[in-house]
Amino acid sequence: MSDGASVSGAGELRVGGLVAGPGAPAVMTVVNRSVDSFFESADSTEAAVRAAGAAHAAGAAVVDIGGVRAGRGPHVSTQEEIDRICPVIAAVHEQLPDLVISADTYRAPVARAALAAGARILNDTWAGADPELPEVAAAAGAGIVCSHTGGLAPRTDAHRSRYGLLPGDVVTDALDGVAALARRAREAGVPAARVLVDPTPDFGKNTRHSLLLLRRIEEFARLGMPVLLAISRKDFIGEAVGAATPAERLPATLAATAYAVEHGVSVIRTHDTAATVQVIDMVTALMGTREPRRSVRGLR
Structure with missing residues (x-):
């Protein structure tokens, strides 16, 4: 087993009080306010808000709070998206101030409203479709996800x-694309420790493309910024193992x-906080980058 903590040039995420990196990754839980996810x-x-609290309690x-389905669906206006996510962000920020909130949006007006409500990361899954997002993140001292x-x-x-x-x-x-967006974010004033890169499986890709990106994920870590991976129950996961519906795709x-x-x-x-936390705990214990949660066997 390789040691992810030793990936050459890999960067840490530092947002608020959160520090995460290779060998000590963080879990980002999806909380959707869209009606057709x-x-x-x-x-x-x-x-x-209850879902966010449960995710926090589970680790x-x-x-990541979003109000618009990533794929095709009914039109959602900018104001409607704001109305869906900002009350959630504000309530979670008030109730759980130590929990880092990410706003899943590609629109600058929504991003401004979300950051004002308490978000600390902009998860732009549409690769800079709105070119203002880096400046919005920089002005608020927030992080930004650069996708492909x-x-x-x-x-x-x-x-x-x-x-x-x-x-x-x-x-x-994908490497060139996220690196270019990351440069734009850095030039706008976002520190490298708050610029995440995401190879974005399934978006603009077939299953073989997505599998190859995951197979070579270390190359994204070597860009020197923290890597975000969003693969939870996606189509390429289902096609790889023959699981037709998202409900069947958790083991894969x-x-x-x-x-x-x-x-x-x-x-x-992820959509599955507790299971993902347990996987991370097991892998990092095997890697030696984290101590066991409990170690009493053979000692008493």
Whole structure:
């Protein structure tokens, strides 16, 4: 087993009181206020706040609060997105001030409102579609996620995506893409420890593309910034093991999570907090980067 903590050039995430990095990754739990998410949603502000509290109690260091489904679906206006997520962010920030809140949005007006409500990270899953986001993050002292979609527009699905002539060209394209967005964020004033890079499996990619990106995830860690990996119950996970629905994909998601932790990922985004925390605990104990939670066997 390789030691993810020793990935050359890998960076740590430092936001608020949270420090996470290779060998000591953090869990980011999904809390959706969209009405049509592919797996699960909270149907009210109160339900979303309860979900965030439960995630925190189960070991999540970050909650990622979103109000718009990533894929195709009904139009959601900017104001509607603000109304969905900002009351949740404000309530969670008040009740759990030590919990880092991420706002899953690609729109600068929503980002400003979310940061004012208490968010500390902007999770831009659409690769800088709104070029103002780095400046918004920098002005608030927040972090930002730099993603890769291969040019795909927000809320569209991949269809016959191609990257060059060789299979590995998707990795080159993704590395170059997130590195360029990270440079823009740094130039805007966001410190490297608050710039996360995300290869973004499934977005603008087929299953073979996504598997190759995960196989070579250490190359993203070597960019010198913390790596966020969002793979929870995604289509490429399902196609890899023949699990047709998201409900069937937890075991395969956890297997991929273990691989990612071993290979230098700093943040794991998940729908399943307790199971993901346990996987991280086991892998980091095996790596020797974390002590067992309890060690009494053979000592009494």
